[in-house]
Amino acid sequence: MRQWCEDILENLHLNHDELRETNNSVTLDELKEKFIQFQEELSGEDPIEINEIYEQANELYLQLEDHFERNDYNISDKTDRIQNQADHVVPIGGHILPPLPYRYDALQPYIDKEIMRIHHDKHHKSYVEGLNKAEKEMEKARSSNNFDLIKHWEREAAFNGAGHYLHTIFWTIMSPSGGGQPSGMLLQQINQSFGSFEKFKKHFTEAANNVEGGGWAILVWSPRSRRLEILQAEKHQNLSQWDVVPILVLDVWEHAYYLQYKNERKKYIDNWWKIVNWKEAERRYNEAQKLKWQPL
Numbered sequence: 001m002r003q004w005c006e007d008i009l010e011n012l013h014l015n016h017d018e019l020r021e022t023n024n025s026v027t028l029d030e031l032k033e034k035f036i037q038f039q040e041e042l043s044g045e046d047p048i049e050i051n052e053i054y055e056q057a058n059e060l061y062l063q064l065e066d067h068f069e070r071n072d073y074n075i076s077d078k079t080d081r082i083q084n085q086a087d088h089v090v091p092i093g094g095h096i097l098p099p100l101p102y103r104y105d106a107l108q109p110y111i112d113k114e115i116m117r118i119h120h121d122k123h124h125k126s127y128v129e130g131l132n133k134a135e136k137e138m139e140k141a142r143s144s145n146n147f148d149l150i151k152h153w154e155r156e157a158a159f160n161g162a163g164h165y166l167h168t169i170f171w172t173i174m175s176p177s178g179g180g181q182p183s184g185m186l187l188q189q190i191n192q193s194f195g196s197f198e199k200f201k202k203h204f205t206e207a208a209n210n211v212e213g214g215g216w217a218i219l220v221w222s223p224r225s226r227r228l229e230i231l232q233a234e235k236h237q238n239l240s241q242w243d244v245v246p247i248l249v250l251d252v253w254e255h256a257y258y259l260q261y262k263n264e265r266k267k268y269i270d271n272w273w274k275i276v277n278w279k280e281a282e283r284r285y286n287e288a289q290k291l292k293w294q295p296l
């Protein structure tokens, strides 16, 4: 989390002049101050409760987002640019749990606050930790030249890595103001690939409902076939296809719905459509279009 604060402060610093032109600099400085304070609290002697840490991180993230929105700042373009400029590489074993892009209760009544809290703070966090551990262990194996446990750590890296990346997408492709249908190029492509939005929705719902055990339904773009496809993943990584780009992902592990829906997975899926953030799915689809591979 300290690294997360560090990255945000570094990006604000790197783009200081540009941000000042379009933003209210007083508020921007206040926000920077809050991030620094939070960082100090994290490093302080009194340990903060884990719930409290994520509560505060989410609050800061939302304030930053709200600030940019109020100042008519095109967040997605600028964020992309900021990320490119920082040219950030995740160090080995240095993955972090991203804060939710909304409050824990933002998706109610469709997904309870309690589910979101456990799902994000406990389950997603454990995937991040598992991935970091696997990467570190494999680094050790390389330096000691002892690969006796390589099969185990490769499996751990695949399971936890897929879990971390899928959850990171999952939080962003839901929104309290979501639901309805996509528009633009993504809608056109859905019509082309599946016949109609209704056919796509039925196919995706059935794929999600029929995942055996914990897993996912995933809408992917295939730069090779140049079509959208619907895949299932058992656990996080099994049954997935390489060489494709996930656009929309639906978590159907019991931890995603059981507290609220018990064994009624279908009811959870039907309600989930009401919070799909199609704007983010469209952004992911448009970005994926930049990848052009030889059709084979």
Ligand SMILES: [Fe+2]
Residues within 6 Å of the ligand: 119, 123, 167, 251, 253, 255, 256
């Ligand atoms: Fe999950």
